[in-house]
Amino acid sequence: MSRFHGRAGAPGITQGTVLVYDPMVPTSGPRKIPHEEIPAELERFAVALKTTDTGIQEARGRIADELGEDHAKIFDAHRFILNDQTLLSRTRDMIHEGWSSETAYTEACEEIYRSFAALGGGLGDRGGDLRDVERRVLSHLQGRRASGLRHLPDPVIIVARDISPSDTATMDRSKVLGFITERGGEASHSVILGRSMGIPVVMGVEGLVDHVQNGDEAILDGHTGTFVLHPDEKTLVGFEDLVKAYDDLERDSLRYKDFPAETRDGRQIELLANIESPNEVTATRKHGAAGIGLYRTEYLYLTAEEAPSEDEQFEAYRMVLEGMNPDPVIIRTMDLGGDKVASYLNFPREDNPSLGWRGVRFALGNIGLFKTQLRAIYRASAYGNLRLMVPMISQVEEIRRVKSLIGEVKAELNNTGHPYAEDSQIGVMVETPSAVVIAHMLAREIDFFSIGTNDLIQYSLAIDRDNSYVQHMYDPFNPAILRQIKRAVKAGKNGGCWVGICGELPEDPLFVLLLIGLGLDEISASAYRIPELKRVIRNITYDQAKNLIKSAWSYSTADEIRRNVRRLAIRKFPELKEILNRYQGVQD
Amino acid sequence: MQERDLKVVNIKGLHLRAASELVKLTATCICKVTLYNGVIEVDGKSILGVAALGAAQGSMVTIRTDGEDEGEALDKIADLFGRGFYENEI
Incomplete structure (x- = not known):
C-alpha cells in the first residue's frame, strides 16, 4: 500500500x-510499428484522410459563404492534393514497410517538396498548399490517437x-x-x-x-x-x-435544495447552474437550480468530428431552453481557442494560446461559423427564456460587432419566417482586466455582466493556471481580485446592468459570502454545489455580508483575508461554523 | 494512344490552381493521361505530379492519352489549355 x-x-x-x-506526444523523429499492427495502421491512416477530407469540404463551404466561390477554389486543389494517388500510394507503401502513418506521410510529402524545390522559383509557392494539407492530416492522426x-x-x-x-x-x-x-x-x-x-x-x-x-x-x-x-x-x-x-x-445540505436562495433579510440571489450539455438539465433541476447560468456551448464543437450544423445546434439549445422554461438560460457563445481546440477547426499553432485567438476573437474571425451558431440560438429562443453571453470581451468594438451580427441574424430569421424572442438579454463575460477597466462603457451596450473568475484571476494576476511553478499564487481571495470584482459590479450597476458570476466558483463558502457582500445578483456554479450554497445564503443577511467585505478591505494579503474574515464570519454565523471550518485545513 | 503538344498560355503557368482544374477534368476521363515536358513525365491525374512539371507560361507540354475516350479527352484538355485554365475568369 x-x-x-x-x-x-x-x-x-x-x-x-x-x-x-x-x-503519446507526437514524435518528431521516425517511428516504427510492430508488424501485426500494419492493417490497423492503414485503417488509422484511412480514417484520418476521410476526416481531413470532410474538414476541407467544410472549410470550402464556409469560405464560399463568407468570401465567395472564388476564394473557395483553393480548397478544391487541397482535396486533390489530399487524394493524390502518388502521395497516398507512397505513404501506404511505407506503412506496409512498418512505418507509422505520421512517419510515412511526412516522408512522402518530403519527397514532393524536394521535387518542387528542384524546379526553382518563378511558379509561385506550391509547397505551401501541400504543407497545409500535410498539417491537417497529421493533426487528425494525432487527434485520433489522443482520443483514447x-x-x-x-x-x-x-x-x-x-x-x-x-x-x-x-x-x-x-x-x-x-x-x-x-x-x-x-x-x-x-x-x-x-x-x-x-x-x-x-x-x-x-x-x-x-x-x-x-x-x-x-x-x-x-x-x-x-x-x-x-x-x-x-x-x-x-x-x-x-x-x-x-x-x-x-x-444535510440537500435539505436546502428546494428553498429559494434568499438571505434572512430578503435579498434574492439568482442561483443558477453551469452545464456543458443538454443531458445535464435534469440534474440541475434535482439540485434546485433556478436556471442555467452558463451553458458552455463549445462542447458541442469539441465532441464532434465536424462543426455541428445549425439544426443540430438548434435541437441542443431548444432542449435546454424548453427544459428550463420559464427559468433563464444563459447561453455562452462558442468559447473556443486557448486549450479548447477541435482538430477540424484548424487552429494555428500559438505560442501563447491564452492570449491568442480565442472566445469572441475566434468567433469574429469565423463569421460563417459564428452566425450559424447565432441563428441556432435565436431560433431556439422561441422556446424559453434566453440570455445570450459573449466570452472574452476585451474591447467595446467586439460587442458592437456581435450585436450587429445578431441584428443580421434576426433579419434573416424574419425573412425565413422563423420565430424568435425579440427581447432576449445580451451580456458579456467580464474576464479580462481591460473589460473591468472599461466596464462602464460596456454596460451601455448590454443588459448584464457575468464575471468569469477563472480567467479574470489568470489574466489579472498574470498566472498560467496550469503551470505548477506559479499556480500556488492563483487565489480568488487575492486583494486585487476582490477589488476587480468590486469595480465591475459597481460599474455594471451604475450602467443599469445586473451582475453575476460564473465558472468554477472556489469551493470555500467564505468566498460566496464575500460575493454576496459585493452585491452580486446572480451566481452560477456546478449543480451539485447549489444545495450547500443555498444553505449558506439562507443563514446570513445582506447587511452582515456587506460588513464582511468591508472588513476584508483592511487586509493586504489573501491569507490575512481568509483567516480574519473567516473568524469574523464564524462569529456572525454560528450555523455555518461546520461548513466554514471544513475549508480551513485543506489549503496548505 | 493519341498525343498532342500544347502551349501553356496563362500568365501563372501550370500552378496549383491550374493543375487543380486540369486534374478535375482528367479525373472524369477513363483513359490514362500523361504529361511530358521534355525532361520528366508525370501522371495527368495527380495534382502534385502536374505541379511538379513546373510548366511556366510559354512552355510546351506533350499530352498523351491512352484508352477508351482518348480522343474526346485530348480535345477537352486542349480546350482547357487554350482557355488558360480559366485563369482570367477567376
Missing part, C-alpha cells in the same frame, strides 16, 4: 481500478499527466470514477469537469504516472487530495466510514 498526496480539486471519494492515460478515452470498458479512476478539454470531449463519462493528474491547477479542465460531474479530482502529484499501472486498485479522496494505491483491508474499512460521513454532510 502506498499513499500519494496532491491538492484537492473536486470533492468526493471513490474506489476502483486505475486507467493510466498517457497519450472514448471507449472505456469498465468504470475507472483515470491517472494522467494532464487532461485537456479535447481529451474529455469524447470521453465516455459514464465510466469515469475520478481523475488524478500530475499537473493542473485549481481551475484546470479536469477540475471543472470533475465538479460538474460530481466526481473526485486530485491534482499536482508529480511523477504519479510512473508509479501506477492499468488495473491497479486504488482509493481517491477528492476532499483531502489523497490517493491510496493497493489499499489494505484496514484502509478499505476506513474508506467505507469516510464515504458515509461525506454522504451525511451532503444529505
Whole structure:
C-alpha cells in the first residue's frame, strides 16, 4: 500500500481500478510499428484522410459563404492534393514497410517538396498548399490517437499527466470514477469537469504516472487530495466510514435544495447552474437550480468530428431552453481557442494560446461559423427564456460587432419566417482586466455582466493556471481580485446592468459570502454545489455580508483575508461554523 | 494512344490552381493521361505530379492519352489549355 498526496480539486471519494492515460506526444523523429499492427495502421491512416477530407469540404463551404466561390477554389486543389494517388500510394507503401502513418506521410510529402524545390522559383509557392494539407492530416492522426478515452470498458479512476478539454470531449463519462493528474491547477479542465460531474479530482502529484499501472486498485479522496494505491483491508474499512460521513454532510445540505436562495433579510440571489450539455438539465433541476447560468456551448464543437450544423445546434439549445422554461438560460457563445481546440477547426499553432485567438476573437474571425451558431440560438429562443453571453470581451468594438451580427441574424430569421424572442438579454463575460477597466462603457451596450473568475484571476494576476511553478499564487481571495470584482459590479450597476458570476466558483463558502457582500445578483456554479450554497445564503443577511467585505478591505494579503474574515464570519454565523471550518485545513 | 503538344498560355503557368482544374477534368476521363515536358513525365491525374512539371507560361507540354475516350479527352484538355485554365475568369 502506498499513499500519494496532491491538492484537492473536486470533492468526493471513490474506489476502483486505475486507467493510466498517457497519450503519446507526437514524435518528431521516425517511428516504427510492430508488424501485426500494419492493417490497423492503414485503417488509422484511412480514417484520418476521410476526416481531413470532410474538414476541407467544410472549410470550402464556409469560405464560399463568407468570401465567395472564388476564394473557395483553393480548397478544391487541397482535396486533390489530399487524394493524390502518388502521395497516398507512397505513404501506404511505407506503412506496409512498418512505418507509422505520421512517419510515412511526412516522408512522402518530403519527397514532393524536394521535387518542387528542384524546379526553382518563378511558379509561385506550391509547397505551401501541400504543407497545409500535410498539417491537417497529421493533426487528425494525432487527434485520433489522443482520443483514447472514448471507449472505456469498465468504470475507472483515470491517472494522467494532464487532461485537456479535447481529451474529455469524447470521453465516455459514464465510466469515469475520478481523475488524478500530475499537473493542473485549481481551475484546470479536469477540475471543472470533475465538479460538474460530481466526481473526485486530485491534482499536482508529480511523477504519479510512473508509479501506477492499468488495473491497479486504488482509493481517491477528492476532499483531502489523497490517493491510496493497493489499499489494505484496514484502509478499505476506513474508506467505507469516510464515504458515509461525506454522504451525511451532503444529505444535510440537500435539505436546502428546494428553498429559494434568499438571505434572512430578503435579498434574492439568482442561483443558477453551469452545464456543458443538454443531458445535464435534469440534474440541475434535482439540485434546485433556478436556471442555467452558463451553458458552455463549445462542447458541442469539441465532441464532434465536424462543426455541428445549425439544426443540430438548434435541437441542443431548444432542449435546454424548453427544459428550463420559464427559468433563464444563459447561453455562452462558442468559447473556443486557448486549450479548447477541435482538430477540424484548424487552429494555428500559438505560442501563447491564452492570449491568442480565442472566445469572441475566434468567433469574429469565423463569421460563417459564428452566425450559424447565432441563428441556432435565436431560433431556439422561441422556446424559453434566453440570455445570450459573449466570452472574452476585451474591447467595446467586439460587442458592437456581435450585436450587429445578431441584428443580421434576426433579419434573416424574419425573412425565413422563423420565430424568435425579440427581447432576449445580451451580456458579456467580464474576464479580462481591460473589460473591468472599461466596464462602464460596456454596460451601455448590454443588459448584464457575468464575471468569469477563472480567467479574470489568470489574466489579472498574470498566472498560467496550469503551470505548477506559479499556480500556488492563483487565489480568488487575492486583494486585487476582490477589488476587480468590486469595480465591475459597481460599474455594471451604475450602467443599469445586473451582475453575476460564473465558472468554477472556489469551493470555500467564505468566498460566496464575500460575493454576496459585493452585491452580486446572480451566481452560477456546478449543480451539485447549489444545495450547500443555498444553505449558506439562507443563514446570513445582506447587511452582515456587506460588513464582511468591508472588513476584508483592511487586509493586504489573501491569507490575512481568509483567516480574519473567516473568524469574523464564524462569529456572525454560528450555523455555518461546520461548513466554514471544513475549508480551513485543506489549503496548505 | 493519341498525343498532342500544347502551349501553356496563362500568365501563372501550370500552378496549383491550374493543375487543380486540369486534374478535375482528367479525373472524369477513363483513359490514362500523361504529361511530358521534355525532361520528366508525370501522371495527368495527380495534382502534385502536374505541379511538379513546373510548366511556366510559354512552355510546351506533350499530352498523351491512352484508352477508351482518348480522343474526346485530348480535345477537352486542349480546350482547357487554350482557355488558360480559366485563369482570367477567376
